Amino acid sequence: MSSVYALLFIVATIVLVIGLARKIAQYAKAPAPLKIPTTPAPVTQTGVVLRLFREVVFFESLFKSTKWTWLFSWLFHFGMFLVLLRHLRYFIDPVWLPIQLIQPFGKYAAFAMVAGLAGLLIRRIFVDRVRYISAPSDYLWLLLLLAIGVSGATMTFVIHTDVVAVKQFFTGFWTFSMGDLPMDPVLLVHLTLVAVLMLLLPVSKLLHIPGIFFSPSRNQVDNPREKRHLVEWARKLEDS
Amino acid sequence: MAKAEFKTPELSEYIEVPDLVEGTMEHITCFVAKPEHQEALGFPGEKKENWKEVAIDKMGDLLSRYRSFRVYLDACVKCGSCTDKCHYFLGTQDPKNMPVGRQDLLRKVYRRYFTFAGKYFPKLVGAVDLSEEIVDDWYSYFHQCSQCRRCSVFCPYGIDTAEISMAAREILDAIGIGQKYCNEIIGKVHAIGNNLGLPGPAILDTLEGLEEDVWEETDVAVKYPLDVKGADILLVTPSADFFAEPHVDGLIGYGKVFHEAGVSWTLSTTASEAGNFGMFIGSYENMRRVSLRIRQAALELGVKRIVFGECGHAWRIAYSFLNTLAGPFDFLDPDYPVPQHICEFTLNEIEKGTLEFDKSENDDMSITFHDSCNVARASRMGDKPGGQFEIPRKVIKSVVNNYHDMEWDTIHDRTFCCGGGGGILTDDLMEVRVKGAKPRMSAFKNVMEEKGVTHLAAICAICKSQFTKVFPYYGMDMFQIVSVHQLVSNAIVMNRKTPPEEAPGYGEDDDE
Numbered sequence: 001m002s003s004v005y006a007l008l009f010i011v012a013t014i015v016l017v018i019g020l021a022r023k024i025a026q027y028a029k030a031p032a033p034l035k036i037p038t039t040p041a042p043v044t045q046t047g048v049v050l051r052l053f054r055e056v057v058f059f060e061s062l063f064k065s066t067k068w069t070w071l072f073s074w075l076f077h078f079g080m081f082l083v084l085l086r087h088l089r090y091f092i093d094p095v096w097l098p099i100q101l102i103q104p105f106g107k108y109a110a111f112a113m114v115a116g117l118a119g120l121l122i123r124r125i126f127v128d129r130v131r132y133i134s135a136p137s138d139y140l141w142l143l144l145l146l147a148i149g150v151s152g153a154t155m156t157f158v159i160h161t162d163v164v165a166v167k168q169f170f171t172g173f174w175t176f177s178m179g180d181l182p183m184d185p186v187l188l189v190h191l192t193l194v195a196v197l198m199l200l201l202p203v204s205k206l207l208h209i210p211g212i213f214f215s216p217s218r219n220q221v222d223n224p225r226e227k228r229h230l231v232e233w234a235r236k237l238e239d240s
Numbered sequence: 241m242a243k244a245e246f247k248t249p250e251l252s253e254y255i256e257v258p259d260l261v262e263g264t265m266e267h268i269t270c271f272v273a274k275p276e277h278q279e280a281l282g283f284p285g286e287k288k289e290n291w292k293e294v295a296i297d298k299m300g301d302l303l304s305r306y307r308s309f310r311v312y313l314d315a316c317v318k319c320g321s322c323t324d325k326c327h328y329f330l331g332t333q334d335p336k337n338m339p340v341g342r343q344d345l346l347r348k349v350y351r352r353y354f355t356f357a358g359k360y361f362p363k364l365v366g367a368v369d370l371s372e373e374i375v376d377d378w379y380s381y382f383h384q385c386s387q388c389r390r391c392s393v394f395c396p397y398g399i400d401t402a403e404i405s406m407a408a409r410e411i412l413d414a415i416g417i418g419q420k421y422c423n424e425i426i427g428k429v430h431a432i433g434n435n436l437g438l439p440g441p442a443i444l445d446t447l448e449g450l451e452e453d454v455w456e457e458t459d460v461a462v463k464y465p466l467d468v469k470g471a472d473i474l475l476v477t478p479s480a481d482f483f484a485e486p487h488v489d490g491l492i493g494y495g496k497v498f499h500e501a502g503v504s505w506t507l508s509t510t511a512s513e514a515g516n517f518g519m520f521i522g523s524y525e526n527m528r529r530v531s532l533r534i535r536q537a538a539l540e541l542g543v544k545r546i547v548f549g550e551c552g553h554a555w556r557i558a559y560s561f562l563n564t565l566a567g568p569f570d571f572l573d574p575d576y577p578v579p580q581h582i583c584e585f586t587l588n589e590i591e592k593g594t595l596e597f598d599k600s601e602n603d604d605m606s607i608t609f610h611d612s613c614n615v616a617r618a619s620r621m622g623d624k625p626g627g628q629f630e631i632p633r634k635v636i637k638s639v640v641n642n643y644h645d646m647e648w649d650t651i652h653d654r655t656f657c658c659g660g661g662g663g664i665l666t667d668d669l670m671e672v673r674v675k676g677a678k679p680r681m682s683a684f685k686n687v688m689e690e691k692g693v694t695h696l697a698a699i700c701a702i703c704k705s706q707f708t709k710v711f712p713y714y715g716m717d718m719f720q721i722v723s724v725h726q727l728v729s730n731a732i733v734m735n736r737k738t739p740p741e742e743a744p745g746y747g748e749d750d751d752e
Contacts, residue, residue, distance in 0.1 A: 023314075030307035033524060035560045038392045038400065039617055040625035040653060055396065065321040065394035073319065073396075123320070128260050130320035132335045133344065135366030137357070138318050203356040208397055211315030216308045217389075217398035222620055224560045225577045228567045233305055237528065 002169065002181040005191060009173070012198040019202025020210065027214040031231035041222035048221050055218060069123065076116025076145075082109035083152070090167045110153040117146045141204070144193055151190040161187045246671045248713045249331055249678045251685050255650070257324040261333040265675075269376075270383050270668045273418035280427040281526055284416035291415040292370050296353050298414040299346075299407075303354065308403040313350045315397045316340060322391040322399075327656050328384050331675035336381045339391035339401040345377050346408050375417070382408040383419055384672050387520065387553075387662035388613035393653050402662070406522025409663075413521055421666035422517045429530050434479035434513035440466075443512055446482045450492055451744070461738040462499045464491075464507070467541065471506035473498070474538050476514045476558075476579070477549025478701035486723045487704055490550050493725030494582055496732050500596075501589045505547075511537035514554035515701065519561075520663035531557065531565040544572055546579040550723055552612035552700030553661065555581060559619035581621050583632045583699060586728060590638050597731040599641045605695045606642035607727065608687050609633055610680070610707075611655035612700035626652075632699055632724055639731035644691040650683035658698075660706030670709075677710045685714070695722050 042048045054060040059077075062070045086106025089095045121142045124130050155161050162182040172178030181187070200206075213219060275285030288294050303310045322339035324330070329337040336342060344366070351358030351367035358367030368374065387402035412418065428437040438446075447464035454462045465471065475498075481491040498505045511534045518527030538546055546569070548558045558579045563569065569578040577584075589595050609632060621627040629652045637643050650656050659676030687693045698704055698721060707721035740746060 027307060027311055030304060030310045032307040033305065034564060036308060036400065036403070036618070038389060038398055038653075039620055039628065041620075043620075043623075043625060055398075059396055061394055061398065062319070062321055062396040065325070069319055069321060127320065129257075129323035129335065129338060130318070132260055133318045133320065133323065133338070133340050135318075135364065137361075137365045140364075205315070205317045208315040208317050211311045212397045214307060214311045215315065215398040216311075217392050217400050222625065224563055225579075228563045230564055234524070234564065237525070 001183060002178065005181055005188075006169075006173070006178055008192075008195045012195040016198040016201055023202055023207055024210050027210060031233060032216045032220070033231045033234050035220055035222070035224040035229050036216050037220040037222050038217040039222060041220065043222050045221055048219055052213065052218060056212060068119070072116045072119030072123065074116070075112045076120060079109040079111070079113030079116060080145075080149075082106045083113055083149075090163070091170050093167070093171055107156055110149055110156060114146060114149040114153060117142055117149060121146065137204070141206070144197060148190060148193045148197065151186050151193070154186050155184075155190065159184070159186055246674070248674055251678065251682045251714060253682075253686065255330060255679050255682055258330065258333045260335045262335055265328075265332045265334040265337060265384060265672070266377070266380060268380050268384060268669065268672055270666060271420035272379075273420045273423040277420060277423040277427055278413070278416065278418050280430065281413070281418075281423055281523070283413045283418055283423070287416040291375070294415050295370060295375070295411050298411045299350065300354070302407050302410065303350075306403070306407065308400065309407050312343070312397075312399040312403060313347050314355075316343065316347065316399055319396065321394050321396060322401075325391050325394050326385075326401075327388070327390070327659060327679045328386075328672065328676045331659075331678035332384075332672075336377070337384055339395075339399075342381050342385055343399070343401055343404045345374065345381055346404055349374060375412075375415075378408050379412060379417060382412070383664065383669065384676075385662060386613070386657045386659065386664050386676065388657035389617040390613065390654070390657065393617060405662070406519070408522075409520070410522040413523070418521070419663060421668070422520050422663040426517045426521070426526055426530065429513055429515075429517070429533075433510045433533065435515050435517070436479045436482075438479055438482060438512065440509040440512075443482055443507070443509060447507070450488070450495070454492060454495065455744055458734045459738070460499070460734040460736065461742055461744055462495050462734075464495050465505065466507045467509055468504075468506035469541050471504045471541060471543055473503055473505035473545045473547050474511070474534075474541055474543040475505055475507050475547050475549060475582075476511050476534055476537075476554075477507070477582075478514045478551040478554060479512055480701040480705060481549055482512075484701075484705060485708070486719070486721060486726055487550075487701055489726035489729060490723030491725075493723065493727075493729030493732070494549060496729055496734065497582075497586050497589065497595065497725070500732060500734065500736055501585075501594050502736065506541060506543070508537035508541060510540075514548050514551045514558070516554060516557045517663060519553060519557055527557065527561070528565045531562055534562070535566040535569070538569075539571065545576045546572065547582055547585050548579050549582050550699040550701065550725060552614040552702060554701075555699075556614035556618040559621075581631075582725065583635050584621050586725070587631050587635050587638075590635070596733040596735060597639050597728075598733055599639060599731055601730045602640040602727055603642070605640065605722070605727075606644065606691070606693045607636060607640050607695050607697050607722075608644055608646050608684065608691075608693045609636055609651075609724075610646075610658065610684075610696050610698045610703060611651050611653075612698060612703050613655060613657045613661060615699060616655045617653050636697055636724060636727060639727045642693075644687055644693050646683040646687045650679065656680040656683065658700075658703040658706040659710060661700075661702050665702050665706055673706060674710050674713045677706070677714070681710070681714045681716075684716075695720050697722050697724050697727060699724050
């Protein structure tokens with residue numbers, strides 16, 4: 001059974017990395033022929049980095065828009081971010097000091113994550129506008145992430161699993177000496193769902209993760225009068 | 241198609257988010273372009289037999305040429321942030337007028353033909369085959385978008401429905417179903433030089449008329465020159481400025497400002513149009529062709545600077561795209577930005593102290609300013625981000641005593657579209673225009689009631705025409721819309737008097 005999971009995670013990791021890399025390459029290769037930042041926009045590259053930072057870390061535009069969605073989304077994403085950082089301890093040895101320090105926060109961040117996801121799900125079901133635009137996959141993603149969060153928190157706070165063995169399993173990946181995974185049902189559910197998430201991410205709306213960095217309305221410098229912007233296919237029109 | 245049977249929405253004190261009512265606007269369909277309009281722009285004249293194939297191919301072509309299109313179709317997580325931001329949704333309750341609802345009309349087809357999930361699990365991700373019904377929906381709802389970008393302000397990924405609707409219109413053009421309004425107009429620009437199809441002699445006649453009017457009013461011979469070689473400034477302004485009200489009062493104002501500033505300037509017959517509807521249909525090639533006329537005119541006339549008159553989408557193209565489409569402008573004076581907005585020019589002169597105003601000339605009015613969407617969210621004025629909000633307001637406050645802004649969440653980058661932008665300003669879409677104007681009308685009515693505002697000033701030809709038309713639907717007077725440079729024109733003190741020998745008609749009687 002452990003080797004099934006090992007294989008699953010190897011495949012999932014390959015799919016995630018290659019799938020995401022291909023998508024990023026596709027975004028990077030697609031030209032942006034016109035200057036279309038949503039203005040007011042930064043007039044320097046540094047300003048653009050700050051704009052994207054505010055967008056990625058604080059969800060600035062969403063905050064402008066609707067406070068409830070912002071609150072739930074931010075709880076979910078920031079909670080998940082801390083949880084993920086905490087999870088690094090299962091993959092590295094020795095555990096870096098910053099990861100050790102966030103351990104207590106990382107544990108309780110699971111509640112923020114689950115609460116945020118629950119809020120988003122309730123909103124999706126009860127706000128008529130959001131219900132209208134939801135496909136089955138939109139609900140399933142929330143349910144999948146909720147199940148991952150709940151199963152993980154269950155292991156942290158209710159039914160503990162043998163984390164030493166789990167760590168041996170994942171650190172062993174580097175040296176092909178992964179040992180045995182504890183056969184706890186909660187752990188197996190948790191890991192299976194994580195693998196599913198990794199497999200599906202590159203073909204899903206989770207592409208908003210790389211997408212935000214390639215969004216011309218957010219990542220362009222507002223300097224069209226000062227600097228001529230011309231992409232290759234547009235240059236060809238000039239030659240003809 | 242003037243199914244004029246519709247109810248004007250009632251204005252509310254606050255902008256309320258309405259409940260969804262499906263299909264309220266699905267009957268909307270604007271006139272389809274005739275074969276000759278299509279072919280003049282390089283599009284097929286009639287709906288192609290293999291239209292499905294052509295549409296999917298075109299979509300693939302656009303995906304490879306526009307990063308915005310590619311990323312925006314993938315990145316949406318259906319968070320709902322944009323759902324209550326579109327003025328057309330707020331005015332019609334139709335869920336397909338929610339920005340994401342509109343995008344999804346295209347996204348569901350994109351998913352079906354271009355994504356793994358949509359190819360193999362269409363039901364799961366809401367992907368559908370391209371069909372006759374979907375094309376009908378595209379034609380209807382992508383002509384209920386004014387490309388105002390309000391949704392993109394509030395989207396956590398900056399997804400801009402304008403980009404999607406431009407792409408959709410480009411696909412529709414590629415299969416032979418273009419919109420008559422836009423495509424006929426673009427044809428006129430290519431053939432004659434402006435959207436209205438005004439030939440040179442008609443423009444000259446109008447300008448001479450303006451010179452006479454201003455002479456009678458002020459006893460100063462203000463020139464409105466056309467095709468003058470060697471002038472310093474080429475003014476490119478929307479052709480509506482030549483005859484429509486209140487646009488023409490703005491043009492009179494530009495002339496007075498240039499006169500008092502003591503600069504030489506000219507209009508051009510071939511570039512007698514600032515507008516560029518090529519953007520509305522998403523066609524880079526047409527937009528470029530229209531833009532090149534301006535470069536050509538600048539070269540032929542040997543000007544040193546280019547200044548744009550009051551026009552919203554024209555300013556987007558001028559500010560954001562002109563350098564790309566028709567640059568480089570290294571033959572112009574490098575001391576000035578290319579191009580400049582007339583408000584930048586006027587404020588600069590005000591700050592230099594060359595202009596004198598008598599604000600009391602505008603005391604019969606109390607003004608508010610409507611930020612036009614393309615200026616507010618797709619361009620800039622001045623050196624600093626947000627100059628597009630400050631500079632027009634500074635100009636207005638320099639020439640009027642009574643000024644009040646509308647509610648903070650309906651101005652600046654949160655401004656509501658007039659309801660007529662992006663290729664919607666046609667009588668066959670009157671229902672869309674009236675209903676889409678609702679949020680702006682509500683905010684205007686509030687500031688009228690609370691602050692005693694009487695007039696709405698704008699710097700966009702489309703906004704001005706649209707308000708003239710829709711104000712009466714909401715119980716307002718069509719003359720409550722004014723040009724910013726009309727206010728300037730009213731208040732400016734003409735200090736550069738005309739010597740008698742330069743007066744119009746001088747010497748005519750003595751020739752005997």
